[in-house]
Amino acid sequence: MKLAIWGGGYAGLSAAVHALDRGFSVCVYEPGYSHSGSLASTGFLHPYTGKFPVKPPDADCWMQATEELLERVERGSLYPFRRRRGLFRPALFPAQEKHFVKMARKYAGITFWSREEANKNIPGIKTAGLYLHQGQQIDSAGYLKALKYYLEKRGVSFFSSAPEPSLQEYDRMILAKGAWTREFALPCRLVKGQTLLFTSSSFSLHCPLIGHPHISRGPLPQQWVVGATYEKEYASPCPDESSDQLLQALSYITLPEDLQIIDRKAGVRLCREGGQGPIVKRVQKRVWVFTALGSKGLLWHAYFGRQLIEEIAAS
Numbered sequence: 001m002k003l004a005i006w007g008g009g010y011a012g013l014s015a016a017v018h019a020l021d022r023g024f025s026v027c028v029y030e031p032g033y034s035h036s037g038s039l040a041s042t043g044f045l046h047p048y049t050g051k052f053p054v055k056p057p058d059a060d061c062w063m064q065a066t067e068e069l070l071e072r073v074e075r076g077s078l079y080p081f082r083r084r085r086g087l088f089r090p091a092l093f094p095a096q097e098k099h100f101v102k103m104a105r106k107y108a109g110i111t112f113w114s115r116e117e118a119n120k121n122i123p124g125i126k127t128a129g130l131y132l133h134q135g136q137q138i139d140s141a142g143y144l145k146a147l148k149y150y151l152e153k154r155g156v157s158f159f160s161s162a163p164e165p166s167l168q169e170y171d172r173m174i175l176a177k178g179a180w181t182r183e184f185a186l187p188c189r190l191v192k193g194q195t196l197l198f199t200s201s202s203f204s205l206h207c208p209l210i211g212h213p214h215i216s217r218g219p220l221p222q223q224w225v226v227g228a229t230y231e232k233e234y235a236s237p238c239p240d241e242s243s244d245q246l247l248q249a250l251s252y253i254t255l256p257e258d259l260q261i262i263d264r265k266a267g268v269r270l271c272r273e274g275g276q277g278p279i280v281k282r283v284q285k286r287v288w289v290f291t292a293l294g295s296k297g298l299l300w301h302a303y304f305g306r307q308l309i310e311e312i313a314a315s
Contacts, residue, residue, distance in 0.1 A: 004165035005174035010297040011290045013147040016217030027157045030267040043138035045298045052099045065303035073150045074300030087135030090127045090211040090252040100130045109134045124254040173287045179268040188270045192234045193244035195227030198264040200256040213246045239264035
């Protein structure tokens with residue numbers, strides 16, 4: 001079966017891997033959209049989301065599928081991507097702290113740290129919170145490069161400047177264009193997320209902090225990433241100085257006096273309105289959409305990519 005995939009982010013490349021496993025002939029069209037959600041992702045991988053998170057019933061399946069894909073791609077790749085284990089989620093208000101205490105009693109692999117314990121492990125932190133032992137941060141740009149290299153080695157063709165694929169050339173097609181998957185009436189909204197990069201020679205962290213905003217290491221030593229805004233209304237998809245408000249919201253940790261902002265980035269995601277999970281849907285006889293992964297792209301892309309290919313193989 002000849003399969004065309006339009007989109008080279010988490011969704012499209014995951015589907016390509018699983019399609020190869022099924023023996024499909026695969027071509028990926030990646031026009032190089034600016035402000036891609038996958039490229040702008042800060043790469044946090046864990047199943048505990050929301051203000052008062054619970055672990056979804058399928059979370060272990062999602063995490064296992066992603067871990068298996070990460071390991072496959074990581075082996076022998078010319079593009080190694082950093083994988084930092086351990087994430088700390090600060091409690092931002094009293095009710096959330098109480099909920100975190102209950103979570104630590106209920107779920108394995110997470111530990112509640114009191115404010116004193118947290119400050120001992122993360123100097124400058126001002127609040128209690130949860131330490132997620134199995135949580136990870138993935139270098140998103142490196143991971144996408146490694147995925148592409150893995151696929152190219154297995155014979156997948158990539159087109160960056162070709163016209164959109166035609167059903168006259170392929171048996172099936174997947175539209176995985178993220179925020180640009182707008183041809184169909186999907187229950188989604190566009191959300192702009194901005195991050196900023198600052199430099200400091202005096203700041204340090206034991207692990208990424210995944211509060212709102214979150215903060216983690218940047219691409220180079222003494223660089224730090226803060227994010228992300230959640231903008232349902234915006235004038236432009238480009239980064240702007242409104243992202244500076246992220247620093248003002250970092251009230252749960254003491255920031256360094258030598259902080260200097262050196263860059264800003266922005267990405268646009270397609271987020272689902274109502275319901276859970278991404279949109280994996282057949283929209284025409286031979287066309288499917290795989291989109292609206294929102295901020296859970298790493299958590300969902302491998303599992304739902306496999307599910308999609310199984311559906312296409314059976315069609």
